[in-house]
Amino acid sequence: xxxxxxxxxxxxxxxxxxxxxxxxxxxxxxxxxxxxxxxxxxxxxxxxxxxxxxxxxxxxxxxxxxxxxxxxxxxxxxxxxxxxxxxxxxxxxxxxxxxxxxxxxxxxxxxxxxxxxxxxxxxxxxxxxxxxxxxxxxxxxxxxxxxxxxxxxxxxxxxxxxxxxxxxxxxxxxxxxxxxxxxxxxxxxxxxxxxxxxxxxxxxxxxxxxxxxxxxxxxxxxxxxxxxxxxxxxxxxxxxxxxxxxxxxxxxxxxxxxxxxxxxxxxxxxxxxxxxxxxxxxxxxxxxxxxxxxxxxxxxxxxxxxxxxxxxxxxxxxxxxxxxxxxxxxxxxxxxxxxxxxxxxxxxxxxxxxxxxxxxxxxxxxxxxxxxxxxxxxxxxxxxxxxxxxxx
Numbered sequence: 001x002x003x004x005x006x007x008x009x010x011x012x013x014x015x016x017x018x019x020x021x022x023x024x025x026x027x028x029x030x031x032x033x034x035x036x037x038x039x040x041x042x043x044x045x046x047x048x049x050x051x052x053x054x055x056x057x058x059x060x061x062x063x064x065x066x067x068x069x070x071x072x073x074x075x076x077x078x079x080x081x082x083x084x085x086x087x088x089x090x091x092x093x094x095x096x097x098x099x100x101x102x103x104x105x106x107x108x109x110x111x112x113x114x115x116x117x118x119x120x121x122x123x124x125x126x127x128x129x130x131x132x133x134x135x136x137x138x139x140x141x142x143x144x145x146x147x148x149x150x151x152x153x154x155x156x157x158x159x160x161x162x163x164x165x166x167x168x169x170x171x172x173x174x175x176x177x178x179x180x181x182x183x184x185x186x187x188x189x190x191x192x193x194x195x196x197x198x199x200x201x202x203x204x205x206x207x208x209x210x211x212x213x214x215x216x217x218x219x220x221x222x223x224x225x226x227x228x229x230x231x232x233x234x235x236x237x238x239x240x241x242x243x244x245x246x247x248x249x250x251x252x253x254x255x256x257x258x259x260x261x262x263x264x265x266x267x268x269x270x271x272x273x274x275x276x277x278x279x280x281x282x283x284x285x286x287x288x289x290x291x292x293x294x295x296x297x298x299x300x301x302x303x304x305x306x307x308x309x310x311x312x313x314x315x316x317x318x319x320x321x322x323x324x325x326x327x328x329x330x331x332x333x334x335x336x337x338x339x340x341x342x343x344x345x346x347x348x349x350x351x352x353x354x355x356x357x358x359x360x361x362x363x364x365x366x367x368x369x370x371x372x373x374x375x376x377x378x379x380x381x382x383x384x385x386x387x388x389x390x391x392x
Contacts, residue, residue, distance in 0.1 A: 001128035001344045009137060016089060016137075019055025022065065023089050023139025027054070029067035030077035038211045041067050041074055042223050054085040068227055070220070071208035073141070073173035093136050096143045100126050103143070103150050103315065110154040111289065111323045129318070130347040131311035142312040145171045149181070149313060153292060156190065165196025172204055174303075177310060180272055181299040187276040188291070189283060228304065236307055239358050240351065243306035244268050246358030247365075268302035274372075281375050290324075290375055293317035297368040301361060308357055314341065317367070334374055337366035 015021075028050040029041045040046035047064035067074070080088035104122035108115070112122075126132050135143050152167035171178045186194045209217050228235055238250035245264050254260060275298040282291035296316050300306050321338060324330045340346050340363055351357040 001130075002124060004344055005127065005130075005133040005136075009133075012137065016139075017056075017086055019051065019085060021089070021137065021139045023092060024051055024055060024085075025065045025067040026069075026074070026077045026092075026139070026141070027080065027085055027088055028064070029074040030081045033074045033211065034078050034081050038071065038074070039213055039216060041071060041212060042216060042220070066227060068224060069141075069173045070175070070204070071211045071217070072204045075207070075211070076141075089139050092139055096135060099143050099147045100132070103147050106147070106150040106154050107315070107319045110150075110157045111319050112326070115323075115326050126315060128344070129312075129315065129342070130344045131308055131314065133344070134307075134309040135312060138309055140307075140309040141173060142309045145174050145177065145310075146312045146315055149178075149296075150316060152193075153316060156185075156193070156292075161190050161192035162196040164190075165193040165198075166200045168193070169197045169200035169204065172201060174310065176303040176305055177299050177313065180302050181295055184272060184276050184295045184298065188279045236305065237355075239356050240308070241306055242300075242308060242311060242357045242360035242364065243303055244271070244301050244361060245304060246306075247361040250356070250358035271298050271302055271368075274298075275368075278372070278375070281379060287375055287378070289320045290371055293320045294368055294371050294375075297364055297371070301364055301368070308347070308351060308360075311360070314364075317371075331374060333370050334367075337363045337370060 025047070028047055031050050031053075032038060032041050032046060037046060044064055044066065047066060051064050077088075077092075080091060083091060101119065101123055104119050104126060108117065108119065108122060132143065134140065148167050148171040152164040155161070155164035155167060165182070168178055168182055182193060182197050205217070238246050240246065241250060244267055245261075248254075248264050248267070249257070249260050275294050278291050278294060281287045293316065296313055300311060300313055303310065318338070321330065321334065324334075341360070347357075347360075350359055
């Protein structure tokens with residue numbers, strides 16, 4: 001799989017060089033910040049002008065590749081603007097590789113300490129996973145989010161919930177994935193996660209306001225809504241979203257039906273409630289890993305703009321499954337929804353040939369249901385502690 005990914009990456013090198021990947025939006029926003037025009041990072045004209053300076057054939061687009069993330073994330077990319085676009089893209093991919101090594105180290109410490117699996121074996125396994133590869137192809141930031149969530153998970157395993165909340169707040173550049181996850185964890189009784197999450201969120205909010213002003217911060221939700229609802233604004237088609245939104249609306253003649261969005265909201269709220277009601281299971285240490293896997297699956301399913309590269313977060317549930325397999329064979333019902341997700345040609349077929357990444361949501365829902373069913377089965381068959389009988 002790694003060889004296939006490298007071959008594809010090499011075959012699209014010309015498209016990368018001319019500025020097609022999503023990294024273009026990050027680089028342009030950071031360029032505006034560095035030049036003292038941070039207030040313009042959400043201005044389409046300023047974005048288009050900035051991107052025109054370093055992209056080729058930019059006129060092929062109807063407009064700029066918009067920067068839609070919170071302001072504070074643009075600071076992360078400012079150091080890369082001291083290099084040309086092509087060099088910056090390579091450096092960011094190298095940074096992603098370094099973060100992937102850190103993810104492997106964190107997973108081995110929290111889930112696979114006695115597995116005998118080497119770090120580089122884990123890294124190669126991660127590189128073979130299509131959503132991880134998508135981050136390298138697009139120059140995306142979901143591997144950084146994966147690192148923060150993995151560090152948060154490791155902190156939770158050490159009962160350092162306040163630190164876990166801080167780590168997860170750092171992932172708020174993809175708030176649509178982080179907020180549902182933190183909400184579920186807080187509803188499970190891990191309230192110190194919220195105590196760490198809220199102040200770190202406030203710090204990031206203040207940093208954003210210092211960069212672009214409170215006016216732009218307050219207008220940011222409206223900017224996102226316009227981007228998400230206006231055709232031709234550059235948003236990802238629903239058929240390419242592996243989420244509840246994509247699964248329901250990502251079909252011909254359905255994407256423009258507004259009442260379907262209300263259906264998606266109801267279904268998403270129901271999914272979060274179902275996972276939140278696993279509180280009793282999640283409070284038992286022997287079940288927590290599987291419950292956390294359910295929380296991750298629910299978070300990516302309910303995200304309003306979950307893209308293929310965001311599914312890098314599935315590395316955590318996959319690591320949980322690997323731990324389960326190493327400690328004892330896991331039921332076939334848990335394996336069936338996972339196997340297709342590990343085959344890159346399947347992703348290429350769905351997304352690049354059929355243009356229907358939204359079908360991935362079926363496997364994620366199947367996986368979540370299978371996990372919950374297995375948890376309920378294990379709780380039902382667990383031995384009940386018997387009271388001690390005094391000796392006569």
